[in-house]
Amino acid sequence: MLKVVVLVSGGGTNLQAIIDAVEAKTITNTEIIGVISNNKNAYALERAKQYGIFGKCISPKEYDTREAFNDAFLEEVNGLNPDLIVLAGFLVVIPEQMIKQYENKIINIHPSLIPAFCGKGYYGLKVHEKALERGVKVVGATVHFVDEGTDTGPIILQKAVSVQQGDTPEILQRRVMEEAEWKILPEAIHLIANGKIKVENRQVQIEG
Ligand code: GRF
Numbered sequence: 001m002l003k004v005v006v007l008v009s010g011g012g013t014n015l016q017a018i019i020d021a022v023e024a025k026t027i028t029n030t031e032i033i034g035v036i037s038n039n040k041n042a043y044a045l046e047r048a049k050q051y052g053i054f055g056k057c058i059s060p061k062e063y064d065t066r067e068a069f070n071d072a073f074l075e076e077v078n079g080l081n082p083d084l085i086v087l088a089g090f091l092v093v094i095p096e097q098m099i100k101q102y103e104n105k106i107i108n109i110h111p112s113l114i115p116a117f118c119g120k121g122y123y124g125l126k127v128h129e130k131a132l133e134r135g136v137k138v139v140g141a142t143v144h145f146v147d148e149g150t151d152t153g154p155i156i157l158q159k160a161v162s163v164q165q166g167d168t169p170e171i172l173q174r175r176v177m178e179e180a181e182w183k184i185l186p187e188a189i190h191l192i193a194n195g196k197i198k199v200e201n202r203q204v205q206i207e208g
Helices: 013-024 043-050 066-080 096-101 125-134 169-193
Strands: 002-008 030-037 055-057 084-087 106-110 138-145 155-162 197-200 203-206
Touching (some): 002 013, 002 043, 002 066, 013 030, 013 043, 013 169, 030 043, 030 169, 043 055, 084 169, 125 169, 138 169, 155 169, 155 203, 169 197
Parallel strands (some): 030 055
Antiparallel strands (some): 106 138, 138 155, 197 203
C-alpha cells in the first residue's frame, strides 16, 4: 500500500479527484493517510474530514521564523511516514530539506504544459491569464516530481486542453481542471503505487 499525504491550500478539488479515484479503485494500492493545509479555512480540510482522513493545519503565520515553520512542517510530515507526498494546489514553498529527504517522492500538479507558463509567479489564475494574453490555442496540465527549482522537476504526465473563443481565465481554469488535472493527478498516483514509474537522468520512464 502506498501511503500518501496530500498537501493543500484551497478548495481541494484535486484532493477530491484523488479520493474519488481511490474509492472507485481507478487508483489501487493506495491509502490517503493525511491531508495537511497551511490554511485553516481550506475547504480541502473539510473534504478530508468527510472521508475520515486525518487533517491538520500548519501555517507559517504561526511561527516567528521560516526556519521554525520549516522544522515543524517537516516533523509533521515525517510523523506520518508517507511513501508519497502530493502537492494538490499547495501554495507554500517546500523546504529544501524536505525535497532532499523525499527525492522523487513528492509530486505536484501544475496547470500548464511545462515548460510553458511555469516558474516563479505562475500559480492559480495567473497561469491562465498569461496563456490567454499570449493567445495560445492549446493549454493543459502537468504532473511532475518536485526538485529544488520551481516547476523544474522530472515530468510524469501531461494532458493538453483546447482554448476556446471567449474564454476567461476562470472558464479556462475550470476546463483545465476538469479535462486534465483531475485525470492526470490520480493517474500518476496509480502508476507510482503500482511501480510503473522510473526516474533516470531526470527523465521519467513509464512501464506499459
Ligand atoms: C489547481 O489549479 C492546481 O493546478 C493549482 O492550484 C489549483 C488547486 O485547486 N496548483 P484545488 O484546491 O485542487 O481545487
